[in-house]
Amino acid sequence: MPFALYLLALAVFAMGTSEFMLAGLVPDIAADLGVDLGATGLLTSAFAIGMVVGAPLMAGLARNWPIRSSLLGFLLLFLAAHIAGAVTGSFPVLVATRVVAAVANAGFLAVALTAAAALVPAGRQGRALAILLGGTALATVAGVPGGALLGTMLGWRATFWALALLCLPAAAGVVLAGIPGRPGQTAAPDLRRELAQLRRPRLLAVMLLGALVNAATFGSFTFLAPLVTGTGGFGAFWVPVALVLFGAGSFAGVTVAGRLSDEYAAVVIAVGGPLLCGGWFALALTADRPVALLVLVCVLGALSFGVGSTLIARVLHEAAGAPTMAGSYATAALNVGAAAGPAMAGLALGAGWGDRGPMWVSGVLVGVALLLALRFRAILTAAATR
Template sequence: MPLAIYVLGLAIFAQGTSELMLAGLLPQLAADLGVSIPDAGLLISAFAIGMLVGAPVLAVLTLRVPRRTAMLVFLAIFVGTHVAGALTPNYGVLFATRIVGAVAYAGFWAATTITALRLVAPTGRGRAMAVLVGGLTLATVIGLPGGTFISEYLGWRAAFWAVAIMSALAMVAVAVTVPAGRPDTANPPRLRLELRAMAQPQLWIAYAVTALSVGATLVTFSYLAPLLIDVTGLPTGWVPVVLVIYGVGSAAGIAIGGRIADTRPFPTLYVGLSGVVVVSVALALTARFPVVVVVLVGVLGAFGFLTNPAVNTRVFALGEAAPTLAVSTNISAFNIGITVAPWLGGLAIGAGFGYPSVAWIGAGLGLAALATVLLAAALAHRSPPVREPVPASG
């Protein structure tokens, strides 16, 4: 595996920390900026919206820009937004920096995914994606509690400075390790060809699998802390420990999925999603038993992240004639799952069904994802994906 792949994974870790850490900074942020905690919580929504919209828009705007150049520009913008966020006393300015930073992060994800998949042989794509997603897992296990820890002792602005410094270091590492690449001026990427290749029904079914599979796991993870405290009865100090267990399970799932996703994408999805359904039902039924819940949380992370390399490599295989738009739209699909699933969980909790209800929702989303995979497999046997020659741009 090229060193550049691991550098890109660390860059994802630096930026992903910003995406996740805000949940632990809300009380301090709200008090310092003079806003309510719900208003401070909108900063999380702002980031999600920026990610959702940013990936396909920036993919189109940078279609003919060398990938490394695009990544460096996106990282520079991301660093700038966090410096501005750390310095501003104004909620509105901070809100704007969250949107702009998320758009840049989405653009970086799109450029990074295409670059990583083209730096390895087709049989290594699953492992490459496992490394990239592993960066986000590290952000969950280390970045989220680390940002909260820094905030407790040095204030929330220090957490923003930490992200800016890590992202700046990642920028230097990307410049050193990622090949420069040059656009093919004789046969440059064309938006019309990419749009035509995007018309495949199989590709949009793959996006549905992405959104549903992410949502199936994340709906439970989003409300894990209150479930552990209010239903399972664990002390507050145990929550970070359980999050680490979830992260360890996630890392194991990514490692296994990365090794088998290229050769067995559909079996990987069947096993991973079936596991998510079974574990979610078990969590809903045993939420009051601490030992069982702690074990199940780790297993949920493993099954949930087992599918991740498979959904990514599947999209790239289907959208090989439209690599830029295919990958960037898949990032938007991820963020649809990340945004909609917690919203559904919130509706259930608000309606009085309690925190275990989010696990039932996770099981339902997992079943929907399984049905979508079955449809995708049936279509795959009928017709191969559209493949047109597309030049490799750095």
């Protein structure tokens, strides 16, 4: 695999850490800026909205720019947003920096997904995407717990500074490591023709499946801490342990799926999908058994990212007629799920279902995805033969 892919993954690691880190920083931010915890939750919503809106918008704006310049520009904008967040004493300004950071993240990921697929020969795109999305999985293993620890030791602003600094080697790598300008073409395709790809039922179906699986993943991941300390009966110390286990499983899942998804995507989905659905229900039923809870958290991380990354790879395959916008379609599908899943899981949590509610919701979401996959099985069958 080209070294440039690993540098892109480093940037994705920093951005993934930024997206998820607030789970451990919200109390400190609320106390420091004088806002209540509920209002501080707007920081998460602002980031999710920025990701969904920013992916197609930024990809559309950057489609006529050289890939290297686009990636560097988005990285520097992300860096600047975190510096502004680190120094501000205003909560509205902090919310604004989260939106800007999310837009930069979305633009970078949309371009990076397209670039990663173009950096490798046909037939190895799934593995390339696994390396790139492995940065997100590593963020849950090391970035989020590390950010929470740094915030505890030095304050929440130190985490923002650390993420800004982490962008520097990634930015240098984009400049120096051979990221292409615009591989294989001199001018961007017609934008209307690329947007017209969104009328294709095959593409829309795979985007919907990816959004549903991702909604299940982040719906339960967001509310894992209450389950661990509530029904699970663990102390607060075990929350980062559970997060690391989920992240370790995620990294393993995306790595294995990356080796299989190019030739065996249908198998990954047909086998992993039902296991993932059953796994969420099993976690809801056995969360009061500590060993079962910890084991299932790790297994579900692997299945969630294995199936989810395979579906995202399929989005890029189905959007081959939109070479400059395909990455934004994949990013939008991912983040529609990331925004909708926690919202639905939160409703279950507050509707009397208790801390197991999000797990039940995740099981239902994957179940719906499986039913739709049966309806659109021709798409998944095609994945195994391409």
